[in-house]
Amino acid sequence: MTSKFRHVALVGKYQSSPSAGAAPDHSRQVLQGIADFLHAQGCEVVLEAETAAHTGLHHSFQSMEVDGLGQHCDLGIVVGGDGTMLGIARQLAKYGTPLIGVNQGRLGFVTDIALDDYQHTLLPMLQGEYEQESRPxxxxxxxxxxxxxxxxxxxxxxxxxxxxxxxxxxxxxxxxxxxxxxxxxxxxxxxxxxxxxxxxxxxxxxxxxxxxxxxxxxxxxxxxxxxxxxxxxxxxxxxxxxxxxxxxxxxxxxxxxxxxxxxxxxxxxxxxHNVCFLHPVGWNYFATLRKKLGWNEGGY
CATH class of the missing domain: 2.60.200.30 (Probable inorganic polyphosphate/atp-NAD kinase; domain 2)
Incomplete structure (x- = not known):
């Protein structure tokens, strides 16, 4: 099956670069892998301009400023922690662009997809199997x-x-x-x-x-x-x-x-404006709290 979403914006965490203008190799490889995966599902991948500039991926994929992403893309995938998500969500809210968060940070209350399992989780979501949530x-x-x-x-x-x-x-x-x-x-x-x-x-x-x-x-x-x-x-x-x-x-x-x-x-x-999040089918808020806050550790 091909993706329900044709134009997908990809935003990454790059602020932790060890030196100006250079992203850690791991971050670059993560974004490259996700971009290649999206492309294989039939998506046109567009990188956020700062993400592209700091990762060096502007040679491989089209890039746009945030306003361009909002006007052009029908989905945004944000790779990082909640801080990365908060920054882009505020800017894209006026366009109504739905967002999916892939957690490359620590807590990740609104970036809820595990990085090591993103392909398995994203595949059905790209095909239209997801739960939608609106946040004010x-x-x-x-x-x-x-x-x-x-x-x-x-x-x-x-x-x-x-x-x-x-x-x-x-x-x-x-x-x-x-x-x-x-x-x-x-x-x-x-x-x-x-x-x-x-x-x-x-x-x-x-x-x-x-x-x-x-x-x-x-x-x-x-x-x-x-x-x-x-x-x-x-x-x-x-x-x-x-x-x-x-x-x-x-x-x-x-x-x-x-x-x-x-x-x-x-x-x-x-x-x-509201922010629209897409979650995997079966996602629920209480499971997120249990995982992120360590509830029931040692219990059943």
Whole structure:
């Protein structure tokens, strides 16, 4: 059988290169092998431009910038860890390009196909046998003196926190324009269900099933121990205003950064775009948690 997908974008992890402009031989060989496999299934393989440049595979396959991939390709395969997936997913979301993750990292909550078994797993998926899942994105903007000075999408979380050597930050928090509290802490996280397995997990936040239409708001080392994580509808808009503190920043999936001043407001709402993931038939969220978090080790 030939592939259901005719034009497949291939994005790889190359940031761990030992020297500028050169990818590790293993990473290059992995991407070459996956590209050759896709080609053998009748797919036109198009490499993301940075992946192609850093691996030297631009001589063997066509390459495009991310916007070109979104316009041209009907599937994206991302090889790496969750960080690699987060970066490309935010950029391709507006095109609705479905994504498959092949795990070349460590945890891999959203890159769920084992690298050593990718051919066996991908073959039926390319032929149309898969489970489809939609994950929401956040849209965040930083407003200073009434003007927007920064905006970004986030798939995991928006984090406002202090610098490494500074004291606490104080944030005024509103939800849909209603005052919630002034929070004094090391910072505050607003996370999606996808992000509930990221930073919020380390500060005591709950895990949220990705089908739940909700945000999770969790303080980081709060001054008042009664400040606890809270789950909100994802139809709300969360506002965090910087009241006091030094060296304060806003992070969006820990990959983009805005330096904040007193009086700055960070607004977080649901984006109009979702990320579409494809999983092998039989995939389920709880199996992923068991595997990635080491549940039932030594049990049955």
């Amino acid at each position: 994105l956040m849209h965040a903007r930083v407003v200073r003196d009434g003007a927007m000075v920064f905006e970004a999408l986030a798939m995991n979380d928006v984090v406002v926190n202090r610098g490494g050597t500074s004291g606490m930050v104080e944030l005024r928090v509103e939800v849909d324009g209603r005052f919630v509290s002034n929070q004094r802490a090391d910072g505050l996280i607003v996370a999606t269900p996808t992000g509930s397995t990221a930073y919020t997990l380390s500060v005591g936040g709950p895990l949220m099933h990705p089908s739940i239409p909700a945000w999770l708001m969790a303080p980081i080392a709060p001054h008042t121990l009664s400040n606890r994580p809270i789950v909100l509808s994802d139809q709300t808009e969360v506002m965090m205003e910087v009241v006091s503190g030094r060296d304060i920043s806003a992070n969006f999936d820990m990959q983009s950064l805005a330096t904040l001043l007193h009086g700055d407001r960070i607004y977080v709402r649901r984006s109009e």
